Amino acid sequence: MDRPQMRLRNSMTRTVVPFVPLDPENLRLYLCGPTVYDRAHLGNARNVILFDLLFRLLRHDHGADRVTYVRNFTDVDDKINARAAATGRSIGDITDETIGWYHADMDALGNLRPTHEPRATEYIAEMIAMIEGLIASGHAYAAEGHALFSVDSFAEYGKLSGRSVDDMIAGARVEVAPYKRDPMDFVLWKPSDAGTPGWDSPWGRGRPGWHIECSAMSKALLGPSFDIHGGGNDLMFPHHENELAQSCCADPDAGFAQVWLHNEMLLVEGRKMSKSLGNFFTVRDLLDKGVPGEVIRFVFLSTHYSKPMDWTDAKAREAEGTLRKWRAMAADGGTPDAAVLTALRDDLNAPGAIAELHRIAKTGDGATLAASAALLGLNIEKIVNSRIVLDGVTVIASLAVSQPQDDVRAVVRKWSEFRDNREFVAADHIRKALLELGMSVRVTSAGPEVEISRSYDASKLKGLL
Template sequence: MTEIKLHNTKTRKKQVFTPIDVNDVRMYVCGPTVYDRAHLGNARPVVVFDVLNRLLRHVYGADHVTYVRNFTDVDDKINARAAESGRSIGDITDETTQWFLDDMAALGALTPDHMPRATQYIPQMVSMIEDLIASGHAYAADGHVLFAVESYKEYGALSGRSIKDMIAGARVEVAPYKRNPMDFVLWKPSTGDQPGWESPWGVGRPGWHIECSAMSYELLGASFDIHGGGNDLMFPHHENEIAQSCCAHPKGEFARYWLHNEMLQVEGKKMSKSLGNFFTVHDLLEGHDGQPPVPGEVIRFVFLSTHYRKPMDWTEKKAKEVEATLRKWRALCDGVAPTNVAAPVLAALADDLNTAGAITEMHKLAAAGDAGALKASAQMMGLLGKELGEWTIEKPLAAEVRDTIESLARKWIERRRAKDWERADAIRNGLDDLGIILLVDKTNASEWRYDNPDFVDSEENRTKLQKLHEMEKEL
């Protein structure tokens, strides 16, 4: 069996992955708060842990892996969006949940085994909070219930922080009902315009952190193998999850291995609305600000080109390079049955999800013409599958448009043979501007393809093509 090594945030080192039960490998990943479209940064952990899910299923068997990713559908951001829009909370969360699922499917992410919504597990959260109060790890005050961080000696171990340092560095006003500034909310009261549920402490709603603890316990048990998410969740969310889970279920380990992906940048800068470089996955898929659509497979490939523990920089240049690579690979693998995942590719993935290294090995397979191994390796990483390949299918050109391009391609070859480079370049550059790529085959005849699906029957592009044709005829 392939040996997998993962960098465990908990121990701060790479460790051999040893599941609690090889017949039931269990992973929990923090999902989105559903109040709007998922931005590009939201998608990175989905793709990262989708690859890990695929690797685990490859090694241990698809029937021996349980993958859980939650939806946070009770949150103050959702409440605010409802108040702004006048729509119901249920309508907003239902719509945005489906948006998220559609966008992630477009990136080739497999559907997790369980996708619990927080509002489906309120009774389990209330029960866990009651247990924490009974064991002295939580207390009720002014309609709130708070976790007492000083009751858990290991608090701060995941993020490497001490309670004293955290208190000293705090710059927020401390609520008067807190015994300790670092105590965090497990339950809070709800007013009439906020979602609320009956509880021993009055009508209220859960704090953010308790939901993941309750849902992971119900679906994976007191001890499971892997907990993942973005490194922005390490503190306070994951730190608080550990504290309340370990105190509520002291005989369990909670998660053995913690994995955190780094953040995303755009063109070398942090993504933000103020810099004008903030966009959603949907924006990329559909095209935005005059930019053409970016296929989901291209987005996925760009993500996987950087190791998950390194900051990832999204650039238009990378996207174009990746698109060219995928077109070549799909052409090479067209009609070829996948064979076996190449050993070097599997070894790279098993070494702390080194997707960048796996892609390097796949380039070698392509160069060697090993289409079967390339296809099998790529598909294990969620690439070159039928479900993501529609973007490479060229739409049929009108006969007169195809004839014009053919004529220009022949003229281009004639100019090259005559060493009339200036006129040859004028034809090539003119067609290139329209997304039509001229090629020379082994017999020095002309071939061409078009990389711009929107070219078909575009009046503007037809006009440009005709002008280029008339210019060439006049010379």
């Protein structure tokens, strides 16, 4: 059976290449998931949305039963241990709660649940077995209760990140420890004290290093060779470089991941997100402010995953306006548009697919629009509007505004009167002021109309009366 062809940007070769599944009947994806000790910040959502889009497209093109998607939870980590010590809560309570938060937040953004969501603590035995094999084959060694991977035993180390070992040593925070044979060697297993989670192993009671978990879980659930591995580009080194090295050495006849898919990072209003800059926020922060998950997803998809994405309030307002307009024409019974599929198959070109959605909307084909948007994970039916006509003024409000206020209608009537009297400078002053408050006004055949977004600030409205 001939299936549609797709191209993807392979980080290993730094080129966009045709994607040829290892087994067309069993497509396999792995995404590095979160360390579960706190809420997911906005940047954490980008690779989830990227892989959800990939998952949806592959299921559409190959069949849902032919695609397996794994995204792990790191539930053993020093950050989790520190959070437990600081709060007096158990590690299990913290990780269970955080996983619940993560599911709720990612679900709200329209993401499907992966086929498997393994926890690292469920695969300790597989990690120990892999480490034992690496030591037996000379790619790792034990020292002072630790097991470490020997970087110089893997000639291709650095191929994924494109760095030489000397550059890595110069540019990375390499832990210098007496038990290391080489500064670049990385920990596969480390000892645990009485107050730290640990498991019995050939090297004493301890816990896994960060990198070995993904190698063990991907092998257990997808096999030693699978199709696509991904994450944010901040994971390319050291995490993915180390995963690749240990997996290839553990199974030298396998190829590990055929394609590496990395997304660029997130900016907020043109600046790197940082607590020190006051522009750091979580997905839940936005959802609790009333920003719909569909709006967040739309903004993310509007920039290609291979480019830095800038989150701005202006983009969110524009996205919400677009989705509200599309909702008004949505209908059931359609199928995804061919041009939308073509865009997505070309390196997951979501911005190109959104441009096609705009084209479809202009034709008025609500069924095709809704089905095409759904392929992108956008449920436009969830964008709710109220449309109320009072005193000759039509007020269109999102969920953030439960009832139109008298002041809103009074200001819109004032703007309309200035226009009727050809006092256009005064009318334009009100229009611009309303835009800053989160409202847009226009004249329609039925009279003046105002659209109120979720960023509407009622406290500043009286100054315009």
